[in-house]
Amino acid sequence: MFGWVSSSGIMLPSMTDAPRPAIVVVSGTYADQLAEEFGRYARDYEIAKARSVDEAISTTMSLTRRGAQVAMFVSDSRLPDSLAPTALHMLRSLVPTSRRVLVAPWDYFREDSVALRPALAKGKFDAFLLMPRGPRDEEFHLAIVELLNEWGASIATPLVDSVQIVAPDGGGLVLGIRDYLFRIGAPSRVYPPDSAVGRAIVAAYDGEPTWPLVRVFSQDEVFTPTSVRDVAMSIYGRPDDIDVDTVVDVVIVGAGPAGLATSVYASSEGLSTVAIESEAIGGQAGTSSMIRNYLGFPRGISGTKLAQRARSQALRFGTRFFTGWPVTGLKTGRDGDPHVVCTEGGDVRARAVVIACGVDYRKLDIPSVAEFVGRGVNYGAAMTAAREMEDTDVLVVGGGNSAGQAAVHLARFARSVTIVVRRADLSATMSQYLIDEISFNPRIKVRGNACVVGASGSDVLESVELESTLTGEHEQVPARGLFLLLGAEPRCEWMPPDVLRDGHGFVLTGRDVPMEEWVDGCPPESLATSVPGVFAVGDVRAGSMKRVASASGEGASVVALVHAYLEPAS
Numbered sequence: 001m002f003g004w005v006s007s008s009g010i011m012l013p014s015m016t017d018a019p020r021p022a023i024v025v026v027s028g029t030y031a032d033q034l035a036e037e038f039g040r041y042a043r044d045y046e047i048a049k050a051r052s053v054d055e056a057i058s059t060t061m062s063l064t065r066r067g068a069q070v071a072m073f074v075s076d077s078r079l080p081d082s083l084a085p086t087a088l089h090m091l092r093s094l095v096p097t098s099r100r101v102l103v104a105p106w107d108y109f110r111e112d113s114v115a116l117r118p119a120l121a122k123g124k125f126d127a128f129l130l131m132p133r134g135p136r137d138e139e140f141h142l143a144i145v146e147l148l149n150e151w152g153a154s155i156a157t158p159l160v161d162s163v164q165i166v167a168p169d170g171g172g173l174v175l176g177i178r179d180y181l182f183r184i185g186a187p188s189r190v191y192p193p194d195s196a197v198g199r200a201i202v203a204a205y206d207g208e209p210t211w212p213l214v215r216v217f218s219q220d221e222v223f224t225p226t227s228v229r230d231v232a233m234s235i236y237g238r239p240d241d242i243d244v245d246t247v248v249d250v251v252i253v254g255a256g257p258a259g260l261a262t263s264v265y266a267s268s269e270g271l272s273t274v275a276i277e278s279e280a281i282g283g284q285a286g287t288s289s290m291i292r293n294y295l296g297f298p299r300g301i302s303g304t305k306l307a308q309r310a311r312s313q314a315l316r317f318g319t320r321f322f323t324g325w326p327v328t329g330l331k332t333g334r335d336g337d338p339h340v341v342c343t344e345g346g347d348v349r350a351r352a353v354v355i356a357c358g359v360d361y362r363k364l365d366i367p368s369v370a371e372f373v374g375r376g377v378n379y380g381a382a383m384t385a386a387r388e389m390e391d392t393d394v395l396v397v398g399g400g401n402s403a404g405q406a407a408v409h410l411a412r413f414a415r416s417v418t419i420v421v422r423r424a425d426l427s428a429t430m431s432q433y434l435i436d437e438i439s440f441n442p443r444i445k446v447r448g449n450a451c452v453v454g455a456s457g458s459d460v461l462e463s464v465e466l467e468s469t470l471t472g473e474h475e476q477v478p479a480r481g482l483f484l485l486l487g488a489e490p491r492c493e494w495m496p497p498d499v500l501r502d503g504h505g506f507v508l509t510g511r512d513v514p515m516e517e518w519v520d521g522c523p524p525e526s527l528a529t530s531v532p533g534v535f536a537v538g539d540v541r542a543g544s545m546k547r548v549a550s551a552s553g554e555g556a557s558v559v560a561l562v563h564a565y566l567e568p569a570s
Contacts, residue, residue: 019068022046026056026087027076030105030131034074037132040141041148045071053082053090060094070095071151072144077104077112077128085119096443097155097412099147100125106133123408123437127299143299150302153185154289154383154409163188163231166198167212170388172374174212176228178384183280183287184235184323185308228279232324238345239276239322248272250562251341251350253327254491256283257548258538259356260310261555266354267317269559271566274348275319276341278326278491282307283358284539285548287381288402289409292433294548304383306548327357327494332531339533352562355495355507355529355536356555359488359546361398369455369482376461377482381406389414389481395464397452398485399426404434406483411443414481422469424448455482490540500530506542509535527558533565 023045025034035049046068050056056073063070073091077084088100102125104112109130120128126147132140163181167174167190174190181188191198193209202209205222215222216234225231250266252259255277267273280286288303297306311321322345329342330353338349361379364370369377378385381402386409394414396407399421411417419426419438425448426435438444447466453474454465464479490505500508500517508514510526517530527535537558538544538551545551 019066020044020046021069021071022048022063023072023074024048024050024056024059024063024070024091025074026050026053026079026091028052028078028080030076030103034076034103034131037137037140038074038144041144045148052080053087056087056091057094060091064095069155070098071148071155072099072101074101074103076131077102077116078108085116085124088125097151099151100127101144101147102128103131104128105131121433121436122440123433124440146299150290150305153304154302154386155412160187161189162186162217164197164201164215165190165212166193166201166209166214168193170374173225173227175374175378175382175385177212177214177225177231179287179382180228180231180280180324182384183282183304183307185304186235227324229324232280233345236321236323239274239325239343239348247338247349247351248274249350249566250274250352250354251276251339251348252354252356253330253341254278254283254355254357254538254540255281255307255311255321255323256356256358256538256551257285257306257310258358258551258555259283259354260307260314261552262354262356262537262558263314263319263321263555264310264317265556265559266562267314267319269563271559271562273314273319274350275314275321276325276327276343276348277321277323278357279323280307281311281321281323284361284380284402285551287383288405288548289381289383289386290405291548293431303548329494330496330499330534332496332498332534351566352533352535354555354558354562355499355534355540356538356551357491357540358551359490359539361484362486362489364452364484364486366452366454369452369484372455372457372461372482375459376457376480377455377484379484381409381483381485383409385481385483386410386413391415392480393478394418394481394483395420395452395477395479396483396485397421398487399423399429400485400487401431401434403483403485404430404438406485407444408434408437408441410481410483411441414443417444418477419444419446420450420452420466421446421448422451452482452484488539488546492540498531499534502542504542506544507536507540508542512542525561525564527554527561528565535561 031049031051038047048059050059075084127143163186210224249271252262252275255275263275286303286307290300292300325343325345331340333339339353341348390413393416395418396403397420407417407419449469450466453467456463464477466475492505511523513524513530529536535558537554539546
């Protein structure tokens with residue numbers, strides 16, 4: 001065991017004595033070649049070679065017995081003792097969290113691709129690649145690195161912590177902090193107070209400790225947060241860090257796909273830009289474990305990674321982000337006066353405002369369910385909670401793509417995942433590629449014509465009560481986790497009355513704005529609201545498609561309208 005010294009001079013231990021994760025390559029003919037190709041990863045991964053499926057199974061069981069994680073299986077598309085998709089299916093049953101890659105030599109790549117691409121589309125493996133024919137095939141290794149990166153971010157226990165949390169047990173606040181940190185790409189771990197790390201952090205705390213204690217490595221002190229916002233503030237600061245006399249060009253409320261796209265395009269075109277997000281950057285989309293139908297990412301991309309990349313782009317162009325600060329009000333400016341966006345951490349004045357605050361998952365008004373929030377019940381995908389569901393039974397409630405993505409991710413850990421929907425099946429609400437992937441996964445089943453009516457347990461969730469929407473019959477179902485992804489409710493309670501909304505609370509734009517609010521008989525621009533200089537994009541806008549790609553498109557498109565609005569003042 002090794003350790004490192006913090007900026008305050010405290011020796012903090014690091015768990016570096018764990019076995020290296022493994023990459024298992026399987027091929028009858030090309031095993032040596034593949035093992036040599038993967039030699040560039042040998043410092044961080046154990047490269048295990050197998051010449052048959054039976055040998056691969058034996059090797060995998062040996063690795064897991066000594067505590068090593070298997071990060072990836074790499075299989076030749078033609079094996080001596082099994083069909084490759086069947087082989088990967090068997091190997092995945094041994095290590096559900098692993099990534100699976102099929103490779104084929106040039107000699108039969110084209111022939112095999114005809115048969116194997118439908119299996120790829122159904123999620124039977126993660127990538128189908130052409131075997132390298134020489135050194136430095138960086139396109140091949142780009143795919144491998146992306147998959148290993150995604151595995152490391154979502155599966156592996158971090159070896160180095162950017163943030164350390166000390167608490168005797170979990171609970172809603174600890175889960176919220178962990179989920180926030182995961183979504184901003186800050187590795188974290190929870191330590192018991194009597195562990196080596198826990199004792200070191202308790203010793204560094206000035207006073208009688210209360211839980212949780214948190215240490216952020218960019219800071220010197222250990223502190224006790226009372227909310228996720230306290231952790232966010234220690235990393236990003238407060239909105240009132242901006243000089244009160246400053247008027248920025250545009251404030252973006254919300255940093256999901258729509259808000260992030262606006263941030264990138266506005267700041268890249270020279271507008272002074274501030275983005276304020278109530279939670280972690282990425283919004284609801286940031287909780288998606290894997291988005292496979294987003295343009296330009298053939299192997300898919302997690303919502304977290306997509307958000308992190310977009311944030312990095314926006315930061316490069318000068319966007320300033322504040323997270324953990326819900327907007328509490330908007331004072332709309334008239335006759336050239338700036339708009340004022342209000343938060344508990346200070347106000348920001350802006351010439352234009354883009355509302356991109358998205359939607360919330362609808363809450364279940366069931367007291368017994370609310371009792372277990374943070375103790376088995378989660379609203380949204382709660383990515384960090386997935387690791388805690390290992391070898392348990394979980395329920396996912398919801399029939400949209402977010403629910404499907406959550407179910408696929410949870411199935412890597414949980415013994416069983418049941419998707420509960422009011423409709424008979426998923427066909428009307430979920431993308432076909434996800435339906436196909438779910439139907440292939442033996443750990444996932446769909447329970448149609450049902451809804452949640454209760455939950456029970458002692459200290460943590462133990463069972464969920466379901467009601468048939470056809471017969472009214474009740475059934476008690478064992479469950480350690482309940483993940484609720486129930487439709488969408490707009491986050492609009494902070495908006496003033498002059499920003500008009502429809503009967504469901506979504507913001508009206510363009511021709512949907514009532515004619516009596518039109519100026520000189522002309523409707524507002526397509527993404528403009530009833531208030532000049534205030535725009536709405538993404539899921540919060542009435543009539544939007546409620547898809548990541550369309551939200552990003554609206555976020556990019558609105559910048560031209562903002563420019564046009566600001567031109568007279570420039």
